[in-house]
Amino acid sequence: MSTISPFTIAVPDTQINQLHKKLEQATFPDEFDTAGWDMGVPLGEMKRLVNIWREKFDWRAQEKKLNNLLQQYTVPISVDGFGELDIHVIHHRSGNPNAIPLLFIHGWPGSFLEATKLIPLLMKEDEGPAFDVVVPSLPNFGFSQGVSKKGFGLAQYAETLHKVMVALKYDGYVIQGGDWGSMIARAMAQLYAKHIQAIHLNFIPVIPPYPWRSPLRFIQSLASVPFSAKDRAYIARTMDYLTRGNAYMKQQESRPESLGYGLHDSPVALLAWIYDKLHIWSDDYQWSDEEILTWVSIYYFSRAGPAASIRIYYEASAKKPETTSSTGKQNEQVDNWITLEQVLGAHAPPNVRFAVAQFKEEIIMWPMAWYHAIGNVVKEKEFDRGGHFAAWEVPELLAGDLKEFFGRDGAAYEAVQGKDGY
16 A cells, blocks of 8 residues: 655756756847837846856755755545556644644646745744645646646546545645636535635636626626726736736647647746746746746656646646547546536535635736635635735735634634634
């Protein structure tokens, strides 16, 4: 029987040497004199970062820092139809037997790294409830094993993470999610509601209450909450993202393999693709060179390779497979299949309590009233700073909102009471 094992990040020298050789051979395109950030990462910025990555950046120092900071394990998880996967997991226990088990789910272009600022804040029991924090690397990301065949969709990511929590002896738990973490958390609410006490989200895509989809909700949204100037600004911002800012998503959900060749073979392409999002999706956060290069290096050195990470877009948007394959065999994962559209349109079971946190520069923002379509929303909060990477940009705000949600006077306290060891 497979067991949970301690894990240490140890990238082989051959991979580091290969990275340096590729960076030494990098060539660059030209650029318009006044392009700035309007067309993507500026040429001067790319040349500067590539030079630092090649000449000055010390991966071994970052590796040592992460290994010293994080309690890491690999957890073998059997996923229906996909066999056993080794899942890389950060697991920090508070030592309090009544601690609240908190599952933190990252997205793209994030990783387990996003939680490294949040964990120490949640470990401070004198400032709120006690937490046991669990941060898996999603399959195909970081140091988790990659998936070897098509069909690994949102239901399979949900199954994997639920089974991680069960393997760690948490039958009931709470979730924090942004980006794909938000979508996976909502899929988990559909599939494992009896195990999930509450969910905190800082990225909340919903299908607007179009009159032809939900006439009653459309009328209620207009009657009960007339659009303020702020609401109109949110809608305008989101529509700009949906019409101009999500070309990356269309590429990754439709032709991930074609894009993947560049991301896998060229560290320069990978740096540009990810750094562009770090810059434009954050709230004027001052990214240090070390932060950027560590973030991208985790993708470059990932167990499955950087191309594997973008397949979640393709799989989540794919239609439900046929019940039988072309060879006549039964598709085992069909009965456990949830599309992204289904997640966006679903209302979670009422026992799962939601908190929604909207940060100032999030890429998708709707009127707060619309978020009640996801389920039993018992807490709402808007923040005047922070962007898409809230756990990294403003960890103190996110940690504070979590403690407020789960604390003695919080809206989720009743759901987790009995775990009030603080």
